[in-house]
Amino acid sequence: xxxxxxxxxxxxxxxxxxxxxxxxxxxxxxxxxxxxxxxxxxxxxxxxxxxxxxxxxxxxxxxxx
Amino acid sequence: xxxxxxxxxxxxxxxxxxxxxxxxxxxxxxxxxxxxxxxxxxxxxxxxxxxxxxxxxxxxxxxxxxxxxxxxxxxxxxxxxxxxxxxxxxxxxxxxxxxxxxxxxxxxxxxxxxxxxxxxxxxxxxxxxxxxxxxxxxxxxxxxxxxxxxxxxxxxxxxxxxxxxxxxxxxxxxxxxxxxxxxxxxxxxxxxxxxxxxxxxxxxxxxxxxxxxxxxxxxxxxxxxxxxxxxxxxxxxxxxxxxxxxxxxxxxxxxxxxxxxxxxxxxxxxxxxxxxxxxxxxxxxxxxxxxxxxxxxxxxxxxxxxxxxxxxxxxxxxxxxxxxxxxxxxxxxxxxxxxxxxxxxxxxxxxxxxxxxxxxxxxxxxxxxxxxxxxxxxxxxxxxxxxxxxxxxxxxxxxxxxxxxxxxxxxxxxxxxxxxxxxxxxxxxxxxxxxxxxxxxxxxxxxxxxxxxxxxxxxxxxxxxxxxxxxxxxxxxxxxxxxxxxxxxxxxxxxxxxxxxxxxxxxxxxxxxxxxxxxxxxxxxxxxxxxxxxxxxxxxxxxxxxxxxxxxxxxxxxxxxxxxxxxxxxxxxxxxxxxxxxxxxxxxxxxxxxxxxxxxxxxxxxxxxxxxxxxxxxxxxxxxxxxxxxxxxxxxxxxxxxxxxxxxxxxxxxxxxxxxxxxxxxxxxxxxxxxxxxxxxxxxxxxxxxxxxxxxxxxxxxxxxxxxxxxxxxxxxxxxxxxxxxxxxxxxxxxxxxxxxxxxxxxxxxxxxxxxxxxxxxxxxxxxxxxxxxxxxxxxxxxxxxxxxxxxxxxxxxxxxxxxxxx
Numbered sequence: 001x002x003x004x005x006x007x008x009x010x011x012x013x014x015x016x017x018x019x020x021x022x023x024x025x026x027x028x029x030x031x032x033x034x035x036x037x038x039x040x041x042x043x044x045x046x047x048x049x050x051x052x053x054x055x056x057x058x059x060x061x062x063x064x065x
Numbered sequence: 066x067x068x069x070x071x072x073x074x075x076x077x078x079x080x081x082x083x084x085x086x087x088x089x090x091x092x093x094x095x096x097x098x099x100x101x102x103x104x105x106x107x108x109x110x111x112x113x114x115x116x117x118x119x120x121x122x123x124x125x126x127x128x129x130x131x132x133x134x135x136x137x138x139x140x141x142x143x144x145x146x147x148x149x150x151x152x153x154x155x156x157x158x159x160x161x162x163x164x165x166x167x168x169x170x171x172x173x174x175x176x177x178x179x180x181x182x183x184x185x186x187x188x189x190x191x192x193x194x195x196x197x198x199x200x201x202x203x204x205x206x207x208x209x210x211x212x213x214x215x216x217x218x219x220x221x222x223x224x225x226x227x228x229x230x231x232x233x234x235x236x237x238x239x240x241x242x243x244x245x246x247x248x249x250x251x252x253x254x255x256x257x258x259x260x261x262x263x264x265x266x267x268x269x270x271x272x273x274x275x276x277x278x279x280x281x282x283x284x285x286x287x288x289x290x291x292x293x294x295x296x297x298x299x300x301x302x303x304x305x306x307x308x309x310x311x312x313x314x315x316x317x318x319x320x321x322x323x324x325x326x327x328x329x330x331x332x333x334x335x336x337x338x339x340x341x342x343x344x345x346x347x348x349x350x351x352x353x354x355x356x357x358x359x360x361x362x363x364x365x366x367x368x369x370x371x372x373x374x375x376x377x378x379x380x381x382x383x384x385x386x387x388x389x390x391x392x393x394x395x396x397x398x399x400x401x402x403x404x405x406x407x408x409x410x411x412x413x414x415x416x417x418x419x420x421x422x423x424x425x426x427x428x429x430x431x432x433x434x435x436x437x438x439x440x441x442x443x444x445x446x447x448x449x450x451x452x453x454x455x456x457x458x459x460x461x462x463x464x465x466x467x468x469x470x471x472x473x474x475x476x477x478x479x480x481x482x483x484x485x486x487x488x489x490x491x492x493x494x495x496x497x498x499x500x501x502x503x504x505x506x507x508x509x510x511x512x513x514x515x516x517x518x519x520x521x522x523x524x525x526x527x528x529x530x531x532x533x534x535x536x537x538x539x540x541x542x543x544x545x546x547x548x549x550x551x552x553x554x555x556x557x558x559x560x561x562x563x564x565x566x567x568x569x570x571x572x573x574x575x576x577x578x579x580x581x582x583x584x585x586x587x588x589x590x591x592x593x594x595x596x597x598x599x600x601x602x603x604x605x606x607x608x609x610x611x612x613x614x615x616x617x618x619x620x621x622x623x624x625x626x627x628x629x630x631x632x633x634x635x636x637x638x639x640x641x642x643x644x645x646x647x648x649x650x651x652x653x654x655x656x657x658x659x660x661x662x663x664x665x666x667x668x669x670x671x672x673x674x675x676x677x678x679x680x681x682x683x684x685x686x687x688x689x690x691x692x693x694x695x696x697x698x699x700x701x702x703x704x705x706x707x708x709x710x711x712x713x714x715x716x717x718x719x720x721x722x723x724x725x726x727x728x729x730x731x732x733x734x735x736x737x738x739x740x741x742x743x744x745x746x747x748x749x750x751x752x753x754x755x756x757x758x759x760x761x762x763x764x765x766x767x768x769x770x771x772x773x774x775x776x777x778x779x780x781x782x783x784x785x786x787x788x789x790x791x792x793x794x795x796x797x798x799x800x801x802x803x804x805x806x807x808x809x810x811x812x813x814x815x816x817x818x819x820x821x822x823x824x825x826x827x828x829x830x831x832x833x834x835x836x837x838x839x840x841x842x843x844x845x846x847x848x849x850x851x852x853x854x855x856x857x858x859x860x861x862x863x864x865x866x867x868x869x870x871x872x
Contacts, residue, residue, distance in 0.1 A: 003218045010549055020542040032218075033225035035232075042233060042539060049531045057524060059288045 003028065067183050067640045068094040069672055070150040076140035077116070077147060077163075078109035081706040086110065087694050088672055094152065096673040096690065100683040101698025106707035107676045111189050111646045113147040117161040118184065120171055124193060132168040139704065142168075149180075156180050185215055186636035189644035192651070195625040203597035203611075210588070210598055211554060214561050215636070219554050226547045230540060237536040244533055247526040254519045265523045272512045287520050298513045307500040307510035309430035314493045320425045321490065323418065323483040329411045330471035333458070336404040337468040343397055353398055356391040363387065404462065412458050415451060418479060422447050436496070440489060443478050450475035555590055558598070561635065562588045568631035568667070575663050576623040576656065586612060586624050600624060622651045626660070630668065641671040649682050657682045658841075661689045662857060665840040684741070687714035689840035719824055728817045735824055736764060736808040742842075743767035746834065749844035750774045750854070764805040775863075778845060778854050784869040791830045799823045836861040 001009070007025060011018040027038045068088070075083040084106075086097050101107045115122050116135060125134075136145030145163035159175035201209060211220045248260050257264040262284045269290050270280040278293040298304045363369055363384055371378050379386065426444050428434060434441055454470050470476055501507035566587065573586045582605050589610060591597035602612035602624070613621050626648055633643055649657045657679070664673060673693075677683050687695050695712040702708065713721060715738045722731035740762075747754060747767060752774040755766070772792045779786040795801055799822040804815065834843050836856030843863055846853045854863040 003222060006219070006550075006553060010546070014545070014549070017542060017545060021546065024543075024546065028222060030218075032221035033229065035225045035229035039229055039232060042236075042536070045535060046532050049535060050528055053524065053528050053531065057285050057288070059292075 066153075067156055067180075067642075068152045069642055070094075070152055072110065072114070072674075073148045073150075074110060074113045074146070076137045076143070076145035078112050078135060078137065079106040079701060079706055080109045080113070081137045081139060081704060084110070084707060084709055086674065086696065088674075089152075090692060090694055094672060096671075096675070096693045097696065098683065098686050098690070098693050099674070099676045099696045099698060100680065100712065101676075101678060101707065103678050105698035105701045107678070107698055108191070108646060109706075110674070110676065111191060111644055114189055114644060115187075116171070117147040117149070117159070118181075118187070120161075120169060124191075135168075136163045137706070151180075156183070180640075183640040184637060184642075186633050188633050188637055188640070188642055190626070190629045190646065190648055192647040195622050195629075195648055196651070203591065203599055206598040206600075207558075207591075211558060214558060214632075216554055216557055219550065219557075223547065223550050223554060226543065226550065230543045230547055233536060233543065234540050237533065237540055240529055240532045240536060244526065244529040247522055247529055251519060251522045251526055254515050254522070260523070260526060265519060268519060269516060272516055275512065276509075284523065287516075291516050291520055294509075294513050294516055298509060301506055301509060303500055303503050303506035304509040304513070306432055307497065307506055308513050309433055310493060310496045310500065311510055311514050313428060313430065313433045314497060316425050316428065317490060317493055320421050321486045323421065323479065323486065324414055325480045325483050326411065326414060326418070326476055327471050327480045329407070329414065330476055333404070333407050333411055334468050334471055336400065336407060337462075337465070340397075340400055340404055340462065341467070343400075350394060350398055350401065353391070353394045356387055356394060359387050360384075360391055401462070408458055412455060415455050415458070418447075419451050419455070422451070436492070437489070440482070440485075443482055447475050447478060447482075559590050561632070562590065565628075565631040565635045568634055569627050571667065572627035572630050572663060573623055575666065576627065576652075576659050577620055578659070579656070580620070583615060583620060586627065588628065619652050619656065622648075623656075630663075634668070641668075642674075643668070643671055644674045644676070646676045647678060649677065649679065654681070658685045658689075661686050662840045665689060665838065666858065684715065687712075688716075691716065716828070723817050723821045723824065726817045728815045728820050731817065731820045731824070732804065732808045732815050735820060735827075736804075739764055739827065740767065742831070743771055746842050747771055747774070749842050750778065751845050764808070765802070768805065775854075778852070779863055779868075781866070781869045783872050785872050786863070787868055787870055788830065788833050788863065790870070791826075791833060795823075795826045795830060799826050801826075834861075834863070 007021055007028070011021050024033075024038070027034045070087075070089055072086040072088070073083055074080050086099070088094055088097055099107055099110070112122050112125070112135075121132060122130075122135070133142070136142045142163055142165040146160055148158065148160040150158050156176040156179050159173070159177045159180050161171040161173050164170055164172050208220060211217070251260045251265065252258060255264050255268040257268070266281060266284055266287070269287050272278075272294070273280050273290045276294060276297055278290055281287060281290060298308055359372075369384050372383065422444055426441075426448055428441070450473070454473055454475055457465075457468075457470055500510075569588070570585050574584050577583060583602055585603040587601045587608075589599045589601050591599055599610050600612040601608055601610040602616065603609070604615045609615055612624060616624070630643070634641075645660075649660050652660070661682075664671070675686060677686070683695075687693065691714055695714060697710050697712040698707040699710060700708045715734065719731055719734050719738065722728075722734060743764065744767065746752075747770065750771070752770045754762075754770050757766075772789075775786070775788055775792070779788065800815065800819045801823050804819075804823055808815075835841070836843070836858060838860055839856055839858035841857040843854050843856050843861055846855065852864075855861055
């Protein structure tokens, strides 16, 4: 069994992991799991949390503002 | 089944002119045996095979040898290739040609992909591989085995996932800690034990109500309260100033305590100046390892007066000289380490102060700025000057002529500001105290401060909480994928271990049959997160792990060879071919024939390429496998490579000399052959032989006890063993008796027919005592008090009744 087949089989065996594996799949390459790129995306996710909350708490623009 | 026809190598490693190794004989596939002393180019064949398979040669890569050095030096990378011809319906030929423009990627032709599907497990084993595997650490063994079990990509992904998991988990722990701190600061302001939107909004509203500000429902509207409160504060100059001072007090409390640095600078300068005095010697610090190795090497040498590097004799005490030099450099090295440690600590301190300066510098309230005019002008100065001091300190030792930072103004100023901590704090406290006399203004300032703080704190809390949840989700799932992957790899390894276990035991027990106490080796997987493999063996019915606690080097090598053979058998069921390069090297001489016998017993359907530099092992193998093709690499030449000739075995050579009517040559060769065989059989039968101090025996001194031994051990009442008749015919029907005494003497005239008579008759006897299935001569064996004279596999049993005739 090659690695991609293993991923496919794991998605079937663990349906609740399927969407996560789909997200992970692009980072698996011939030279291994490209962890640095994956972690950069994780960091981008953290920054998005900051901006999402800042956006959520942004004072409303009203006539005066 | 994929069978090899021929291996051709040209212009590769030590091979210049094409070397052809044939694996066909009489229209049938066979194996090949190569004998050559060390340095005759044998290993270039294994290197070629590895390169063809993997595009690189692992042990050379580890030694830093580049692919550009693979072709023979004289060919300039042109026409350097390895080519294999096969007999198979789909796979006919594969070839790897050195690619000058892309040295790591050979130009491949033929049915390479199809071939790789059949050759799953690396089917070559060098003596060095055997040594390396056996002494690898538990973790390295795991990686080695997983790689060779076709799990390399799984293993790489597993390792990468684990690294990512660890890094993201660390991030998660950081945010969890931050969340806890934020929770504490919010609860401290709100006075509630829990942190959520309701408690925070309730606290803000409790202040809003006090100042007739509209209450809010959602936290997102908290800015409205803050804004309204800010307007009230602005309208109240006392409250406004009080709020500013309170905010500044918070910043000042973070700014102080400020560490002093002048003393640290002086210490660094002192060590620097001491080192600088030894500037001449410091360049010699690179030699410290050399002196260290020289001390260790000298301790092991008998002649301690000669330099182990240049081989020159040293006048004086070399050991003391090296020890003194080493001591001087070691002291200097310690000083250099002290300088680097102190300097780095100082840089860290200054950078920390720099960060504090940047924060306090952001103060904007005019009243605060005015009151602390001198303080803020010092801060401005530090902000502009400190980076220069840090740059100076970060310079490498060799780039600094002198170091004089303790007198720099920014450094002096840091200590001055540090000393003013109490004074400054007191000013602020007094300001706050004075402004707090008006209770309403004080409460207003406090409430305003609290509203700002709780809004900032809760906003950070919300972000942090989300980040913790986000990272927890990722780490949980990543961990599940990692755990599943680990289980899968371990399951695959364990399954393979189980599958090869029977063969592994058979091979090891076969090779080590002389040792009754150490048997039944096993490869054990250390399960769980630790990726490790342990070798286990049964010692007197007790499982011992790690196995080599009780094993000799030779036994450990048997273990390694057994793993290799059983794995190749399991994985490469469609391509039965193995290369064994000098693997018997570390085996005791009596055990070497076992390798040959094992191949006959368990791997008779395999094609083998056996390389050896051991003449006796070469003779053994060619005796056991007369159908194999045999080559001798007689010498090596830079311009051509190995001098390679097709080699006959003893029997073929004797017959050829007889056919060529060379009775002297034939007689001498036959004599050496008989001496070897008599020795083996006497050893197998434990024949008592008269000891001779000079260790020179004639053929009859081996032969007569041998005949007697057979007679003694093969007895039945009123019967005679057929081999006794054969011996009688051998002695009486040929010139053997006369030949025994004179075969070494070239002056003695035997005819080719007479030598042929001895030879043919002996071959008839050999047929009776040698088993062609298990490639062994019969031996004396005692099992359950019953004595046997039989071969290893038992199919040849000289004590069978039909082998006896009436007297």
